[in-house]
Amino acid sequence: MLVRFWGTRGSLPVAATASIVQDKVAHALLAASGRSFADIEEARSFARSELDFAISGTFGGATTCVEIEAGDPANGDAFILCDMGSGLRGFGLDAMRRCAAGHARVYHFFMSHLHWDHIMGFPFFVPAFDPNAHIVIHSGHEDAEEALRRQQEEISFPVKFDWLRAKIEFRTLKVGETYQIGAVQVELMEQHHSHSSFGYRFTDAEGKVAVFSTDSEHKLDRMEGEADVEQFFRAADLVICDTMYSLADSVSMKEDWGHSSNIVAIDLCHGARAKRLALFHHEPVYSDADIARMHAESVRYEELTREHDPLEVLCAYDGLEVSL
Structure with missing residues (x-):
């Protein structure tokens, strides 16, 4: 993976x-x-x-889009994407290059939620204009199609959703179910965020596990109620976790804004005995120096609170690749 x-x-x-x-x-x-x-x-x-x-370098400025490459693209395995933020535009251009070299033109999207920063890249997703492409949008929300159509209404965008040429379908997934989709098994978890969000756990044929969990608020004073999250993160090879704020911000002026801190993410991953954590969903006002400082503080906090095997703490940036 x-x-x-x-x-x-x-x-x-x-x-x-x-x-x-x-x-x-x-x-x-x-x-x-x-x-x-x-x-x-x-x-x-x-x-x-x-x-x-x-x-x-730079941690980048595009909003949420993560690719999970599993299976063997040469044997027809599909693309797997988490969310459709502005980073989707770059992926789409690269995907067209790979499709020209023989990659299957099938795209499975898994949506954390439907807020604008997580869907805004779709109108600029070049494969959506490819009549040979098949796009399947999976979500825990039954109104995913409504959200994507709404952002391409004429008052908001010049290209209507119905003008897209790819075959596009929507599937609503249920918490508690395990789905075999492409080369991965997929489970989802409902999270604490406005209009709800969903985390996803991907397991490939070799047993490697990647967890995508963004836009969820885990409060430091309520960690005793997070056993379900630790179970969802259990023994993951990589947890991509919402760490938008510093701990100070998350418990003060930005409490109840639907996001979490680096400290809480480390505590959850320690409890889950996860192997790697990727700090993710960086606050847009934080500079590269601010994010690098938070990463260094996170590494130090992990060392000080470690009780079992080390948790490797990465800091996600646009362009990062992690092999599991």
Whole structure:
């Protein structure tokens, strides 16, 4: 199983401004301390190996979209996607390239919920205009089709939903059921969020498990009621978890906003004996330096509270690939 992150921000897309880019360049020049490079590859090697990621790269600004590659695409296994945030546009362009090389034109989407930042990429999803594509949209919400059609009404978008040429179908999944969809078994869990959200647990034929759990609020003072979440996360090889806020933000001015903190995510993964955690759904006002600082604090907190095997704490960014 391979997990690709196409969009990792929450709420709305963000882009680096000119001043942010200039600041990164200035810090890189200071770190280079007058040295020269023979060619661009040598300069890139310096950036990768000697600069902090918050300077040499970026966590990105696209909203939620995660690809789960399972099975064997050469044997006709379908694409598997979680959510349709603005990161879906980049995935769609890459998928068309892969389809031209022989990948099946079948797309299974699993929707956490229907808020705009999680569906806004669909009108820009190029395979939706491919008459040979088959798109299946799975959700715990019975009104998923209504939400996607509504955002393409004329008052909001110039291309109507009915103008899309792919075969598109909607399937409502039920909590407590296990579904074999493509190369994975899928289970879902209802979560704490406005209009509800759903987490998904994907298990491939080799027993590898990836959990996608975003837009869910887990409160620090109510952790005794989270046994069902720990069970859902149990022994997962990777848990992609909503860590939008710092602990201070989550318990103060942003309480009841439907999101969680890095600290709570680590506690849940420790209780579940999960192997890896990906911090996810980054707050749009947080800079790359802010997110990198939260990641470092998370790694340290995991070390201090560890009682069993280590939990590897990753920080998701647009373009990250994780092999399970």
